[in-house]
Amino acid sequence: MAYKRAEKNPTQILEKIRESLDRLNEKMDVFIDIQRHNPRGNMDQSITDVLDVMTLLSLPDHLRKTAVTLCKLGQATADQVAEQTKRARAVESGYLNQLMLMGYVKKERRGRKAYFYVEKEEKE
Amino acid sequence: MGKIIAFHSYKGGTGKTLLSINLAVTYAKRGKNVCLFDLDFRAPSLHVAFASEGAECWLNEYLNGTCDIKKVLIDLSQEHGNGGRFYAGLANPTTEAIRDMSAKDRKWEMRALGRLLSLKNTLLNDMHLDYLIFDTSPGLQYSSINAIVSADVVLVVTSLDTSDIKGTQRMTQELYDLFEKKTGILLNKVPAEMLTSESQRESLYKKLNSIHALPILEIIPCFCDILRAGGTQIFAEEKVDHPFTKTLEKIATKIENF
Numbered sequence: 572m573a574y575k576r577a578e579k580n581p582t583q584i585l586e587k588i589r590e591s592l593d594r595l596n597e598k599m600d601v602f603i604d605i606q607r608h609n610p611r612g613n614m615d616q617s618i619t620d621v622l623d624v625m626t627l628l629s630l631p632d633h634l635r636k637t638a639v640t641l642c643k644l645g646q647a648t649a650d651q652v653a654e655q656t657k658r659a660r661a662v663e664s665g666y667l668n669q670l671m672l673m674g675y676v677k678k679e680r681r682g683r684k685a686y687f688y689v690e691k692e693e694k695e
Numbered sequence: 696m697g698k699i700i701a702f703h704s705y706k707g708g709t710g711k712t713l714l715s716i717n718l719a720v721t722y723a724k725r726g727k728n729v730c731l732f733d734l735d736f737r738a739p740s741l742h743v744a745f746a747s748e749g750a751e752c753w754l755n756e757y758l759n760g761t762c763d764i765k766k767v768l769i770d771l772s773q774e775h776g777n778g779g780r781f782y783a784g785l786a787n788p789t790t791e792a793i794r795d796m797s798a799k800d801r802k803w804e805m806r807a808l809g810r811l812l813s814l815k816n817t818l819l820n821d822m823h824l825d826y827l828i829f830d831t832s833p834g835l836q837y838s839s840i841n842a843i844v845s846a847d848v849v850l851v852v853t854s855l856d857t858s859d860i861k862g863t864q865r866m867t868q869e870l871y872d873l874f875e876k877k878t879g880i881l882l883n884k885v886p887a888e889m890l891t892s893e894s895q896r897e898s899l900y901k902k903l904n905s906i907h908a909l910p911i912l913e914i915i916p917c918f919c920d921i922l923r924a925g926g927t928q929i930f931a932e933e934k935v936d937h938p939f940t941k942t943l944e945k946i947a948t949k950i951e952n953f
Contacts, residue, residue: 623805624840628873635873639844643812690805 594665600631620674622689637666641676646688697728697819700950701829701846703839705862709852710883712740713921714946715830717931717939721947723781724931727825730768730782730818734842735832736796739786743926745771753787755796758807764817775932780824796838804837811845834862835870843870848953849878851909855885860906867908877953879912881946887916912953913946915939 579587620626622642627635640655641647649664656663667687670676679686700718702711712735719731732754733741749769752762768782775781786792799807818824829846831839843849849871853863863880871878882903890896896914903911918939921930931940 621801621805623801624808624837624844625801627844628840628870632873636875639874642808642844643815645809645813689809 594662597631597633597665598669622670622675626675634666634670637663638670638675641667641670641687642689646686646691648684648686652687697823697825697827698848698950699815699819699827699829699846700848700850701734701831701839701842702850702852703831703843704833704852704859705866706854706856706859707738707833709833709854709859710915711735711833711852712830713926714850714852714881714883714915714943715828716741716744716929717943718947718950719781719826719828720775720929720931721940721943722826723775723779724777725947726778728779728781728823729826729828730784730824731828732784732830733786734829734838736786736838737793737832737836739788739793740926741783741830742785742788744929745769745783745785750785753792754784755787755792757784758810760806760810764814775929782824799837804841807838808841808844811841814845835866840870843876844874847877848950849876850881850912850950851878852881852883854883864907871909879910879949879953880907881913881915882911883915884917885914890914890916912949913942915942 622638627638627642630638636656636658637652640652644651644655649660649667652667653660653663667676667678671678671687676687676689679688702715704711715731719729722729731741731745733739734754736755746769751766754767756762757764757767764784767784769785770780771783772780786796814827818827829842831842833839851863851866851871853859867878880903882899885899889899899914900911903914916938918937920937921939924930928934930937931943934940
């Protein structure tokens with residue numbers, strides 16, 4: 572199916588590239604951090620760590636903000652986190668997935684939505 | 696929506712408990728709905744000022760997940776309220792409970808953080824409390840950092856002691872700033888001879904502003920009669936004309952607009 576490509580001016584394209592590079596840099600930071608904490612390079616997603624306050628303190632600023640917000644909300648979509656942090660949904664989605672890769676949060680799909688949570692509240 | 700205020704300090708003995716009790720009572724006198732929690736599980740003290748009868752559970756049990764928060768609240772509205780409600784939540788002061796709280800693992804602390812964070816909903820939103828005040832342990836303890844993360848405003852009580860100043864500076868950079876909390880300093884126990892004139896007070900403010908990267912909310916003189924009372928009197932309630940009570944009034948107003 573033919574589609575019309577949206578025309579963008581060079582400034583918009585450069586801005587888009589800059590945003591992508593920023594995101595790439597943040598992801599690299601996370602991978603370096605994972606490597607530092609896990610020198611054998613085990614990137615198994617099933618490994619879970621505890622998101623306690625000492626861990627929150629050790630996270631880079633941008634991830635800490637996302638993690639604290641998720642702790643406050645209990646469970647949330649990237650949209651709900653973005654609403655609290657006033658950052659873009661795509662940015663929060665990236666950070667939440669990075670936290671998941673690091674083993675601090677879990678993700679669950681319900682229909683078309685992805686919910687992130689630190690720990691499911693046990694029924695008492 | 697109400698506010699959660701956490702009293703914290705680098706060192707012990709700076710006056711957190713005295714100030715948290717008196718600030719809670721100051722707000723109660725203004726007709727506000729107030730709740731005061733003892734989150735200093737290593738050295739509980741609020742049970743001395745507020746009798747523990749009337750509560751089914753300690754805060755320890757709430758954080759353990761074995762008790763509803765409403766069963767922790769001691770209703771002291773008759774004694775301390777002024778048209779509003781006044782509650783206290785106490786930490787278990789027995790040696791066994793202190794030992795138990797010191798041996799909690801990281802997972803327990805993570806769950807405790809979740810339970811403290813949920814108080815915003817249960818106490819401020821559902822019960823319409825205006826102020827929830829946390830009295831915490833000094834230094835970098837799990838329970839106090841959990842309280843700081845859960846709070847809207849952090850009041851750091853400090854003294855003129857050099858190690859206290861240096862510790863507070865470190866905590867500002869490595870704790871309060873990282874969680875982006877509204878934080879203010881209360882300089883407590885300042886020798887009266889350092890505050891005999893307004894110019895002396897002004898120069899002390901200037902000096903403190905150059906030392907600390909946080910706003911100095913108030914300078915509180917050392918009052919010998921408060922020390923003599925040994926924590927048995929609530930000055931904000933019993934001595935309404937005392938300069939300490941007047942200072943608490945000023946702090947309460949500043950926090951309202953903080």
